[in-house]
Amino acid sequence: MCLGIPGEIVQIIPDRPDLAKVDVSGVRRAINIGLLDGEHLAPGDWILIHVGFALSKIDEEEAKAALAFLEGIGQAYADEMAALRDSTIEKG
Amino acid sequence: MSDERPRAEAARDRDVPGDREAQVLERIERARHRKARVREERINLSHGAGGKATHTLIEAVFMEAFRNPLLEPLEDGAIVDGFAFTTDSFVVTPLFFPGGTIGDLAVNGTVNDLAMCGARPRHLSAGFILEEGFPIADLRRITETMAAAAEKAGVQIVTGDTKVVQRGKGDGCYINTAGIGVLDRETRLSVSAARPGDVVIVSGPIGEHGITIMLARGELDIEADLTSDTAPLSALTGLLLDACPDGQVRFLRDATRGGVATILNEMAEASKVSVVLEEDAVPVKTAVRGACELLGIDPLYVACEGRMVAVVAGPAADTALAALRSHPLGADAAVVGRIGEDPPGLVLLRTAFGGTRIVDVLVGDPLPRIC
């Protein structure tokens, strides 16, 4: 229901600690980070943007773990397919 | 539609869910081909966006009044006595934007409409509607860019008109251009000429102009290093038509309002063919994609002013690509899809994710969305 896009903080705007300049694949906008008070955001952090506000800080560790899971089953599937191909070739 | 009837009738007897869905789809297709009717009592912005609303307005108001064999094909221009003839009006805000001005658009837009007919653009008219109070210096800037664009495209502006409206009744400056071009090649291009086995080519990365304008208005407060793609495409079409003679090029259209998606829908409908696009193959610049993701817009619907779609016979695909890539404006040209037989009138997209979906005509302008 709500479009949320990940972006990378490139700068916390001086004099405005509740605003950060955020980069989304080469496009930049000032994003309000007031809802992430206490997260100690810094350039290089990734946040989820919704209607000009940062709703959450993206957890790199969790992202890594999730990708590892996906890559794991992707690899297992690829191996299985390869094995299947080999066995059909042998049979053939 | 008639060959579908037996299938639908058989389905009604059996009442299989998949077939029931097919019946509904047929019913929808019939509804979509009903005579266009304008439901609104007044013009709204959708009527100018190039999507379904524009189409309905043209069919129900203009075509009703002006119908004739030259107008009826609704191509980019009309073919009259060996000439291609076209007109276009330009109402862009802001008038000056990264990569161009309203003047560039006014020249390139008409040049491109002529080029898409397969013609060599020759002569343009320019009509100005100026608002009281508009700075002469700005007008000079516009006319200078028009002169430069005309020179680049090898056309002359040979006639014109000026009108001034009261302050508040115009947006500074509107321009209308009309143009004629010489048709000295054999190939006759048409929106209804695509055939199964043909390929769809786009001449470069899409959507840059539309996103540049959207950002240049400043309301979205988004910055990006993007410039409008406005450019004359007549050199490119010349190369393509010379490399692929004898009707191997079926159809050309510059992807302006409504973007690539709208053109392909018009073509699929007119040629009674299907189009299968490969999402992965469609060239989109990184920043255009970023802006589109952020704003919830699909780049396939975003306007370009210097990109075209070409439908070319399958065996000529490589020759066509080479011809386009030999010109700087076509350096990133790519085959993005192919023409099939079934289902006629439908544009399908194989997504990068590996799924399938429809690419439909948009109702109005693509709007930034939050959900």
Add this chain to the structure above:
Amino acid sequence: MRFVDEYRDAQKAQALAAKIASLCEPGRHYKFMEVCGGHTHTIYKHGLEDYLPETITLVHGPGCPVCVIPMGRVDDAIHIAEQPGVIMTSFGDMMRVPGGHGSFFDSMAQGADIRMVYSPLDALKVARQNPDSQVVFMAIGFETTAPSTAMTVLRAKAEEIENFSIFCNHVTIIPAIKAILDSPDLRLDGFIGPGHVSTVIGCRPYEFIARDYGKPLVTAGFEPLDVLQSIYMILLQLVEGRSEVENQYSRVVPYDGNRRALTAINEVMELRPYFEWRGLGFISHSALRVRERYAAFDAERIFEVPGGRVADPKACQCGEVLKGVLKPWECKVFGTACTPETPIGTCMVSSEGACAAYYNYGRFARERVKEATTR
């Protein structure tokens, strides 16, 4: 794009699809509801159903804030927009949504000053730039969007901006899910939980679904692999006889949500006793209004709104579609009388609505298209 492209990988999708197929009990049919319209959009936009066995049906839930706004509220908003000296501001999503007498776009054609904004903060900027106008922000959205509206009101108060108010139509997701769970004609096997709402409310509010109704819920991200993985996680729960709340979207959603955001909502807004949802009817405690102490920023108090009700057309079967009893194409008026250009019901008004998504992206006979799309 980081955190986007890696979740759109076709090869991993094939692997997940194989896992999903292997978990399905032969002969059993599964119905999962994606609560959130964003997921509906993802499913159709990426063609995700191509990866699912026919025995899995995805039911498109009520989580589209544009779709659920009753027509009477749209009329009220237009009434406000048409008052002299008012500038109405709105997200692009609302511009084409019809009330009983047309949409924002139609109202603009009649002379109303209605402007599209990307953020409620942009609406506040319009107020700063137009001190002689009353600037109203058409506030819509679930708990995802409500904090941004609340923060904007707080900012307006801090800056003592007197010509800014909001027309509050924020709704809350849990009562809607509960209404669906309690509807008698429903049979669902599990829920794909709304990811971005959960960044704010966290995952705990869903626990009653697993505990009291025995249905698994997996909070999911919005890329197609996220959704596929969530379906896999729900199936795994079913196979293992569990019904739990799990979080597939842990890279973005903290299990406890965003306390700061909840505080902001609570400061500015309070629950309405009841609110009408298009397609679902009146649901108690399912929407937010501006608190008394922020009355100066409440368009409902500043302007007299007619507050009329517009009944959904009789032919419309949106309620059944929202509950998954009917598929979009099974509705009597789907695609003929009711299309994205001339929407009759709630599911057709926004690109996230189940019917609009099906019409725009999925309106093709899979069997016929299979031939066309395979080389």
